[in-house]
Amino acid sequence: MLRSGPLLAFFGLTALAGLIAMRIWTLPMIEAAGLPMLDVRMGGYTPDEVRAFLASLGAEGRAAYLGPQRVLDTLMPVALTAALGLLIYRLVARWSWWIGAALALVPLVYFAFDMLENAQVAVILRAPAPSDTMAETASRYTVAKAEALRAAVAVALVALAARAGERALGRGRKKGKGPMAFTVAIDGPAAAGKGTIARAVAAHFGFAYLDTGLLYRAVGAKVTEGADPLEAAQALRAEDLNAEGLRTQAVAEAASRVAVNPQVRAALVDFQRAFAARAGGAVLDGRDIGTVICPEAQAKLFVTASPEVRAERRYLELVEGGHEATREAVLDDVKARDARDSERATAPLRPADDAVVIDTSEMSIKEAVAAAIGAVEARGAKA
Ligand SMILES: Nc1ncnc2c1ncn2[C@@H]1O[C@H](COP(=O)(O)OP(=O)(O)O)[C@@H](O)[C@H]1O
Numbered sequence: 001m002l003r004s005g006p007l008l009a010f011f012g013l014t015a016l017a018g019l020i021a022m023r024i025w026t027l028p029m030i031e032a033a034g035l036p037m038l039d040v041r042m043g044g045y046t047p048d049e050v051r052a053f054l055a056s057l058g059a060e061g062r063a064a065y066l067g068p069q070r071v072l073d074t075l076m077p078v079a080l081t082a083a084l085g086l087l088i089y090r091l092v093a094r095w096s097w098w099i100g101a102a103l104a105l106v107p108l109v110y111f112a113f114d115m116l117e118n119a120q121v122a123v124i125l126r127a128p129a130p131s132d133t134m135a136e137t138a139s140r141y142t143v144a145k146a147e148a149l150r151a152a153v154a155v156a157l158v159a160l161a162a163r164a165g166e167r168a169l170g171r172g173r174k175k176g177k178g179p180m181a182f183t184v185a186i187d188g189p190a191a192a193g194k195g196t197i198a199r200a201v202a203a204h205f206g207f208a209y210l211d212t213g214l215l216y217r218a219v220g221a222k223v224t225e226g227a228d229p230l231e232a233a234q235a236l237r238a239e240d241l242n243a244e245g246l247r248t249q250a251v252a253e254a255a256s257r258v259a260v261n262p263q264v265r266a267a268l269v270d271f272q273r274a275f276a277a278r279a280g281g282a283v284l285d286g287r288d289i290g291t292v293i294c295p296e297a298q299a300k301l302f303v304t305a306s307p308e309v310r311a312e313r314r315y316l317e318l319v320e321g322g323h324e325a326t327r328e329a330v331l332d333d334v335k336a337r338d339a340r341d342s343e344r345a346t347a348p349l350r351p352a353d354d355a356v357v358i359d360t361s362e363m364s365i366k367e368a369v370a371a372a373i374g375a376v377e378a379r380g381a382k383a
């Protein structure tokens with residue numbers, strides 16, 4: 001899974017490098033006579049100002065404007081657009097992915113106007129005697145570019161401020177509950193080893209453990225007996241999690257089906273959040289713990305493994321537990337649940353941006369547990 005943090009840093013640094021290259025290399029040639037190049041006149045320019053600028057431009061400046069400056073002024077906006085778009089999406093998608101995606105389009109508007117501006121400036125530079133219309137069109141693109149850029153930066157700043165406010169509130173809430181309210185969120189697909197790791201992490205740090213899959217399994221089991229999904233979720237009690245038969249494939253399938261229902265999910269939120277906030281620390285495993293239930297968890301792990309490895313583990317577990325199963329059927333079930341859990345509209349399975357990803361495909365249980373404990377320690381938990 002590609003993490004957006006390193007990508008964001010890459011695009012941000014590339015944009016900065018582009019700006020520095022212009023400042024020290026192309027701009028001194030283009031602005032040799034002291035008149036600012038057209039692209040930086042954010043308020044626009046008149047045809048006379050364009051003509052004055054062209055008259056001051058030497059052969060070297062004109063070649064630089066049409067050559068390396070055009071290349072840099074394409075690369076830099078690409079990087080800046082990607083950086084702003086990613087930043088906005090990353091910050092806003094925590095609350096709503098589609099609003100995040102829509103707002104991430106604002107930098108693209110800036111990019112489009114910047115490219116139009118570049119093309120029009122090139123037309124002007126190549127024309128023997130640029131017309132008023134040519135200059136006015138370029139000026140309109142420059143103004144539109146500047147406004148779209150200001151809007152994109154404003155969206156990013158508002159999203160950053162909202163995120164900072166949310167963090168400050170989260171810290172305040174946790175302080176009120178005492179220093180021991182440490183939450184470990186563990187998410188991942190079926191049979192990746194979440195429960196195994198979660199139990200070991202809880203035992204190591206002395207935290208309480210909640211397998212949130214059991215909530216959905218308990219609701220799924222009641223639904224297979226004819227209950228209404230929402231009523232079953234609203235009436236769920238802690239004792240229901242100890243019911244017989246919750247570990248079967250049929251119940252797992254029913255759980256994955258009821259888990260698509262946003263009302264069922266909403267009915268189970270308070271129970272999970274109350275558990276997460278208990279003094280003394282808590283470990284919760286599931287699909288949406290780090291993204292929806294506890295976005296402020298101090299440690300987030302995303303435990304995964306290839307479908308084949310996971311299906312083999314689940315198959316062995318079922319056979320050892322005396323259940324009937326075939327490898328093919330278990331693999332089909334794992335893949336079907338993966339698809340349903342990842343593609344549902346509400347709280348789909350995905351790693352939180354700040355989750356540590358642990359792929360256990362080639363790890364023993366001991367290695368996977370050690371990696372998890374190391375990651376949780378790195379976030380400040382003490383045994
Ligand atoms: N790293 C691992 N290597 C081998 N087997 C594992 C590993 N992690 C878990 N298992 C086994 O795989 C099965 C599923 O693990 P479990 O922790 O229940 O997964 P999940 O909670 O993600 O569904 C269990 O039988 C467990 O013993």
Ligand SMILES: Nc1ccn([C@H]2C[C@H](O)[C@@H](COP(=O)(O)OP(=O)(O)O)O2)c(=O)n1
Binds near residue numbers: 189190214285
């Ligand atoms: N936090 C959670 C936990 C489970 N679910 C759903 C999705 C899963 O397919 C089912 C069963 O989850 P469970 O963790 O018990 O399944 P596995 O042990 O990983 O096979 O419940 C969920 O949507 N959100």
